[in-house]
Amino acid sequence: MRCVVWVVASCVAAVPARADDWGMGEANRKIPQTNIFTTVSTPGDEVNTLAFFVLAITAVIFVIVAGLLVYSVVRFRGRPGDDGREPPQVYGSNPVELAWTTVPILIVFVLILTTARTIYTVQAAPRPPGAIGVHVVGHQWWWEFQYPDLGIVSANELHVPVSDPQHPTPTFLDLESADVAHSFWVPRLAGKTDLIPNKKNSMWIDPHEPGTYLGQCAEYCGTEHALMLLRVVVQPRDDWERWVAAQQQPAAQEAAVTRGRAVFESTACINCHTVRGTVASGRFGPDLTHLMSRATLGAGVALNTPDHLKIWLRNPAVMKPGARMPAMNLAENDLDALVAYMATLR
Ligand code: CUA
8 A cells, every 4th residue: 555655656746747837727717618518519519419329328238237237146146044056057048149139239230320420410511612721730749720711820829700500601620740640629619630741631610609719739749749739719700800800911010129020030030930021931830920919829838928938939948848949049138129029920
């Protein structure tokens, strides 16, 4: 017993606690809990219904089997005064064997049919003319969202319009990976879809309620898999269109932050990041044209504030050990100028 306690205690001690959640704990508490049973999108609802149906059938089977077992244990248990001989041994009963072969086959068949119907409803759904198309690229350890029809590239926070069931405006995602396998999972909206290198998968969502929905990479993809967070921001149509219009603008060019912009354009930042309207056109890291329009930094690791941005720019590994972005070793005044510039990228 003491040994077990020791093993558990040393495992707990070996997991380093995050010193700081960079404001994310409080921010996420304002968002309704992620819950696979409170879906607000057709693919999620379909999976949910099927899951309850399967649970109900298996629960009935469990009750019958466990009930018979308990009955037999109680009814036929050894009693004082038993003569110690075995009860009559019965071999072969065609009706019983037929029953326990046929009934499970029928149950499995029903499960196959309902599962096939759910898969068909989700995967064969036609793409209506008003659908929004998003190309999702999984990277170690962040999400790239491209809207090819709208000329937008964003990261980690997917904005989509709410879909009115009367006039559906679903969002169709096609998903690919830039490196290893990842999995896109926003439990309240749909099931998981893997992002596989050199293969294009697809899925769709039609969220019925505005709000923010939290998700997470659901396929182990390396050091920071656990911090490859994602959020889907579902907006009323007008708000979403305003967001699109703002994202389509080139980056802000404020005269007051010319020095910070010069720091940005003269360091290796531009090899990995794009800021439209500047020389920066790298594709390895997230597009920063409208960096400050996003609520979080580093794929959900920190609330996106200038203070956190400064910590991140000084050394990303402080917030996200293993992050692909290196520490740039900038002088303190360059760092301040850079943060001031980045803070204007709204
Ligand atoms: Cu990406 Cu796990």
